[in-house]
Amino acid sequence: MRIYFILSLLCLRFTSFNTKKFKEKNEKTLPTDYIIAFGSCNQQSKKNILWSAVEKNNPNLWIWGGDNIYSDTENMDKMKQDYNTLLEQEGYKTLQQNTPILATWDDHDYGVNDGGKEFPKKKQAQQLFLDFLGVAKDSPRRNREGIYHSELISTPKGSIKVILLDTRYFRTALSKAKGKRRYVANPYGEGTILGKQQWLWLQKELETSTADFNIIVSSIQILSSEHGFETWGNFPHEAAKLKKLIITSKAKGVLLLSGDRHISEFSQTNVEGLPYLLTDFTSSGLTHSYTSYKGEPNALRKQEVIHEISFGLLQFDFDQKTIQLEMRGKNNVLLQEMKQTY
Numbered sequence: 180m181r182i183y184f185i186l187s188l189l190c191l192r193f194t195s196f197n198t199k200k201f202k203e204k205n206e207k208t209l210p211t212d213y214i215i216a217f218g219s220c221n222q223q224s225k226k227n228i229l230w231s232a233v234e235k236n237n238p239n240l241w242i243w244g245g246d247n248i249y250s251d252t253e254n255m256d257k258m259k260q261d262y263n264t265l266l267e268q269e270g271y272k273t274l275q276q277n278t279p280i281l282a283t284w285d286d287h288d289y290g291v292n293d294g295g296k297e298f299p300k301k302k303q304a305q306q307l308f309l310d311f312l313g314v315a316k317d318s319p320r321r322n323r324e325g326i327y328h329s330e331l332i333s334t335p336k337g338s339i340k341v342i343l344l345d346t347r348y349f350r351t352a353l354s355k356a357k358g359k360r361r362y363v364a365n366p367y368g369e370g371t372i373l374g375k376q377q378w379l380w381l382q383k384e385l386e387t388s389t390a391d392f393n394i395i396v397s398s399i400q401i402l403s404s405e406h407g408f409e410t411w412g413n414f415p416h417e418a419a420k421l422k423k424l425i426i427t428s429k430a431k432g433v434l435l436l437s438g439d440r441h442i443s444e445f446s447q448t449n450v451e452g453l454p455y456l457l458t459d460f461t462s463s464g465l466t467h468s469y470t471s472y473k474g475e476p477n478a479l480r481k482q483e484v485i486h487e488i489s490f491g492l493l494q495f496d497f498d499q500k501t502i503q504l505e506m507r508g509k510n511n512v513l514l515q516e517m518k519q520t521y
Contacts (some may be wrong), residue, residue: 211494211503212336216278218490219244219285219398219438220464223265227466229490230270232511234277236492240332241278242341244438244462245285245398247311251292253300255307258290262311281330283343284308285398285439286409293361293409295350296374305348324348327377329384336497337391340430342384344397349374353413360407364415372417385428391497392432392521400437402446402459405476409439426452432521434502435459436491441469443485443506445517446477455521460504462491485514 216238221227233241250261265271274280286294290304298304305326314320320328325348332339351370356363373381385393397411401421404412411418425433437459446459459479465488472486485506494503500521506514 212497213240213332213334213339213495214238215240215242215339215341215394215493215495216490217242217244217396217436217493218462218465220246220441220467221248221265222466223248223250223261223268225466227268227270228509229465229488230268230274232507232509233490234273235511236507238278238492240341241274241280242343242394242396242436243280243282243284244396244436245283245346246287246438246464247282247284249287250290251287252290255300255303258304258307259310262307266311280312281328281341281343281396282308282312283328283345283396283398284326284347286347289347293353294347295352296348297352298347301348325374325377327373327380331390334497338389339392339394339495340384340388340390342381342393342395344373344381344395345377346372346398349377353409356407362407362409362413364404364413368416370414370417372411372414378420382424382428385424385430388428388430390431391500392434392495392502393430394434394436394493396436398437399439400446400459400461401435402448402457402479403440403444403461403477405478406440422450422453422457425457426450432500432502433457434493434519437461438463441467441486442472443489443491443515444477444483445481445504445515446479447481448479456519458504458517458519460491460493462489462506464488465490481517482515487514489514 216233248261250258286292291298325345327345329342350372353362354365399409401411404410441464443462447456450457468488469486489506489508492505502519505516508514
């Protein structure tokens with residue numbers, strides 16, 4: 180065991196992260212090759228009681244899935260203060276000290292509810308988002324429109340590519356619905372979520388990936404499309420395009436992560452031409468959830484909807500080519516689990 184630990188420290192590499200921050204976790208997690216924790220919908224004015232539970236799992240990486248703060252405003256001073264409120268929380272400080280962090284954003288940290296390309300302060304909001312993550316002032320990410328990004332994680336057993344999508348900066352108009360539904364699907368072919376340049380980037384990221392697992396992070400749900408709120412289903416041609424790209428790119432071990440909904444659930448579908456079931460793991464929310472949930476349609480749902488605060492956990496096994504998917508809540512209680520096999 181000790182030899183394994185030493186070799187891991189020598190061999191482990193996380194592209195672009197400070198290697199001093201990156202560390203092997205303690206012996207009780209060694210049977211799992213790599214652990215990612217993730218979550219979304221974090222109201223910075225509320226105490227996040229889940230941080231201690233997250234830490235108990237000794238994650239190698241934390242991924243923000245969006246709505247990392249709630250700051251619906253065009254006042255960038257207010258947005259900066261909202262980020263600072265989160266950064267000053269003791270639980271999050273501990274996470275930052277122990278664990279590398281990646282992130283995308285959603286509407287409430289973008290600056291406007293259900294917002295898209297029309298938001299007039301999106302360039303300024305992008306800079307504050309990058310400040311929050313500690314991205315260097317001279318990073319190319321500062322000069323590119325949109326916050327989409329990828330990281331390659333290399334371990335002694337294999338590699339994981341994390342691809343973070345920006346579903347806000349380029350997203351065109353939604354089609355409003357009548358009645359209880361908020362939106363209906365756009366006519367097929369009308370509008371975009373990612374925009375031309377981000378689609379080209381994503382295509383390259385998947386087609387050139389040699390990683391054993393490819394994790395695609397979208398702030399909004401990709402597979403669940405019947406509930407009438409924000410979803411890739413509002414742009415059915417974009418959802419179809421993504422599935423086709425996953426197939427044609429031949430990228431290995433693709434898993435979808437999402438947030439936004441204030442519920443957690445597994446959605447899964449059989450995509451013709453893909454040799455495994457495609458899963459969308461939704462984890463939401465961290466500080467508040469849809470406690471009055473009474474049901475909504477999702478033909479692709481597996482198991483139950485979790486409507487209490489929770490975070491997601493991914494445990495990778497390179498030998499078995501599996502990811503153990505877990506929803507965990509207060510006191511690190513396991514709420515639901517599923518194994519993804521490739």
